[in-house]
Amino acid sequence: MVLLCSVAAAGAAVAQPLVLGHTLDLLLRDGDAGWWLALSAGLLLGEVLLDSATSLCTGRCTATWTAAVRLRALRGLLRAVPDQARALPPGDVGTRLTLNAADAGGAPAARAALAASLITPLGALGALAFVDLWVAACVLAGLPALALVLRSFARDTGATVAAYQRTQSLIASRLLEALEGAATVGAAGTVDRERARVLAPLAELAERGRHMWALHGRALARSGVLVPLLTLAATAVGGLRLAAGELSVGGLLAAGRYAQLTAGVGAAASLLGAIVRAREARHRTRELEGMKPLTYGTRRLPPDGPGEVELRGVRVVRDGRQVLRADGVRVPGGSTVAVVGRGGAGKSVLAAVAGRLVDPDEGHVLLDGVRLDRLTRDALRTEVAYAFERPVLGEGTVAEAVAGGARQPSREQVREAARAAGADGFVRRLPHGYDTPLAQAPLSGGEHQRLGLARAFAHAGRLLVMDDATSSLDTATEHEVNLALRRSVRPGTRLVVAHRPSVADRADLVLWLEEGEVRAVGTHRDLWRAAGYRAVFGAGADADGTGAAADGPVPPGAGEAEPSVRRQEPEEAHP
Numbered sequence: 079m080v081l082l083c084s085v086a087a088a089g090a091a092v093a094q095p096l097v098l099g100h101t102l103d104l105l106l107r108d109g110d111a112g113w114w115l116a117l118s119a120g121l122l123l124g125e126v127l128l129d130s131a132t133s134l135c136t137g138r139c140t141a142t143w144t145a146a147v148r149l150r151a152l153r154g155l156l157r158a159v160p161d162q163a164r165a166l167p168p169g170d171v172g173t174r175l176t177l178n179a180a181d182a183g184g185a186p187a188a189r190a191a192l193a194a195s196l197i198t199p200l201g202a203l204g205a206l207a208f209v210d211l212w213v214a215a216c217v218l219a220g221l222p223a224l225a226l227v228l229r230s231f232a233r234d235t236g237a238t239v240a241a242y243q244r245t246q247s248l249i250a251s252r253l254l255e256a257l258e259g260a261a262t263v264g265a266a267g268t269v270d271r272e273r274a275r276v277l278a279p280l281a282e283l284a285e286r287g288r289h290m291w292a293l294h295g296r297a298l299a300r301s302g303v304l305v306p307l308l309t310l311a312a313t314a315v316g317g318l319r320l321a322a323g324e325l326s327v328g329g330l331l332a333a334g335r336y337a338q339l340t341a342g343v344g345a346a347a348s349l350l351g352a353i354v355r356a357r358e359a360r361h362r363t364r365e366l367e368g369m370k371p372l373t374y375g376t377r378r379l380p381p382d383g384p385g386e387v388e389l390r391g392v393r394v395v396r397d398g399r400q401v402l403r404a405d406g407v408r409v410p411g412g413s414t415v416a417v418v419g420r421g422g423a424g425k426s427v428l429a430a431v432a433g434r435l436v437d438p439d440e441g442h443v444l445l446d447g448v449r450l451d452r453l454t455r456d457a458l459r460t461e462v463a464y465a466f467e468r469p470v471l472g473e474g475t476v477a478e479a480v481a482g483g484a485r486q487p488s489r490e491q492v493r494e495a496a497r498a499a500g501a502d503g504f505v506r507r508l509p510h511g512y513d514t515p516l517a518q519a520p521l522s523g524g525e526h527q528r529l530g531l532a533r534a535f536a537h538a539g540r541l542l543v544m545d546d547a548t549s550s551l552d553t554a555t556e557h558e559v560n561l562a563l564r565r566s567v568r569p570g571t572r573l574v575v576a577h578r579p580s581v582a583d584r585a586d587l588v589l590w591l592e593e594g595e596v597r598a599v600g601t602h603r604d605l606w607r608a609a610g611y612r613a614v615f616g617a618g619a620d621a622d623g624t625g626a627a628a629d630g631p632v633p634p635g636a637g638e639a640e641p642s643v644r645r646q647e648p649e650e651a652h653p
């Protein structure tokens with residue numbers, strides 16, 4: 079539509095001088111131009127109307143394309159393996175989805191406008207040749223210079239625009255980091271340092287911006303000199319042809335106007351700029367679209383399976399470094415397994431792999447004998463639930479936050495899950511109880527975490543993965559939650575990333591990770607004999623039990639001589 083309106087407007091602009099020139103000649107000769115006068119007025123009006131329609135269509139076209147580009151990028155991002163998406167800072171993703179998508183969305187309209195802006199000079203040149211060949215030849219001789227100006231502008235501006243967009247996104251990323259860590263920055267009194275860090279790329283951004291404008295200005299200045307020169311030369315040749323009696327007054331008027339329109343090819347510089355900007359921006363949104371998606375299979379799980387999890391030859395590599403290796407680890411269905419280890423040992427990576435938030439680089443994870451990557455999306459997400467340390471609850475009401483997931487639990491199930499997570503009490507004290515919008519519910523860190531737990535409980539399938547999901551709960555509440563988890567939540571296998579010895583003690587089995595490797599699998603009581611294991615909980619070499627951390631029950635026999643906990647062999651993983 080934009081192209082149609084632009085081309086029609088260009089057609090009207092090209093036809094106008096010819097019609098006006100002929101009308102003038104008729105008026106000078108007979109004093110009566112007849113219907114040519116009406117045609118001239120009609121063309122003028124038509125051009126104005128078509129220009130307005132072009133503007134309107136341009137707006138609509140840009141908005142529609144921007145939405146389409148943004149949606150495609152967003153879909154790619156959401157389909158991507160979470161781990162991949164994590165590699166991009168949130169500010170960078172935000173810039174790609176907003177500014178870059180808007181720039182990219184302007185491309186079709188800019189291309190249509192460029193096509194129309196080329197039709198006008200070409201049409202004008204043809205019409206000029208019809209009016210007078212000599213004037214047309216004069217204009218044609220000057221066109222290569224204008225084409226050179228445009229070509230060098232398009233070439234130089236591409237690299238600068240790409241660098242400008244990258245710097246923009248760097249500032250956005252740093253700003254977002256600073257906002258997320260505002261409390262830490264405030265407490266550390268490093269506001270000035272943080273401000274300087276966020277704004278550091280500003281100088282580069284300004285430099286890139288200036289360079290862009292300089293290129294733009296240079297192209298406009300060059301074409302600004304060339305266009306009047308070309309028009310002047312054409313008028314001079316036209317004047318000579320008039321003096322020689324080869325051209326009428328109306329013909330001279332038309333020739334001058336056509337020379338102007340032909341030289342107007344220089345105005346394409348700003349459209350070219352928009353197209354180059356859109357191309358670079360599209361490249362950035364395509365990177366989101368092209369992220370490796372998490373694909374699903376067609377298998378279903380055997381009905382009433384106990385939820386047995388098995389890790390076979392699993393290896394996860396990040397930045398060229400192995401961050402997890404687990405082979406022959408089998409977690410019996412219905413048992414609770416605590417995953418323990420020092421910070422960075424690979425606990426979260428194992429938790430992510432176990433429920434297929436990420437695929438391992440090597441090996442497979444099986445749930446009730448079926449490889450996770452062969453399961454349908456529905457089977458995977460209804461049978462595996464997650465609770466995280468910092469859950470994202472969305473923007474709806476409290477009830478909607480708890481109910482959100484692959485299955486839609488009833489209102490009573492939502493309440494039941496909230497009760498199990500120790501959230502029912504504070505939710506009922508909110509102004510509208512479960513119907514309170516989250517935006518109006520000021521939640522503490524622990525309350526936030528309990529709502530996340532409630533959501534996981536409401537959707538608990540045969541496997542429930544809890545990655546540090548009770549870290550903000552006090553010990554008493556955590557204990558109650560654990561009891562409720564056994565009593566009121568759908569029975570199944572629990573994989574719990576734990577930092578407290580009390581959690582490990584309550585688990586049927588402990589998976590002890592060290593530097594990305596499974597160091598041992600056993601019960602907390604058995605493992606406690608190893609000084610290395612006690613050290614995970616900050617109990618150091620204190621094997622007499624008193625150092626079992628403030629909240630942990632003391633395993634009997636903890637004071638005995640340390641047993642040798644061998645590296646885990648496959649059969650040891652089957653208690």
Ligand SMILES: Nc1ncnc2c1ncn2[C@@H]1O[C@H](COP(=O)(O)OP(=O)(O)OP(=O)(O)O)[C@@H](O)[C@H]1O
Nearest residue numbers: 161164396397401420421422423424425426427428
């Ligand atoms: N996407 C990633 N890119 C690069 N490295 C990663 C990525 N994910 C995890 N790692 C690295 O893998 C290692 C294990 O990380 P993981 O989050 O599993 O540790 P953790 O045991 O859960 O630690 P913590 O108890 O501190 O949460 C760390 O060294 C971490 O830096």
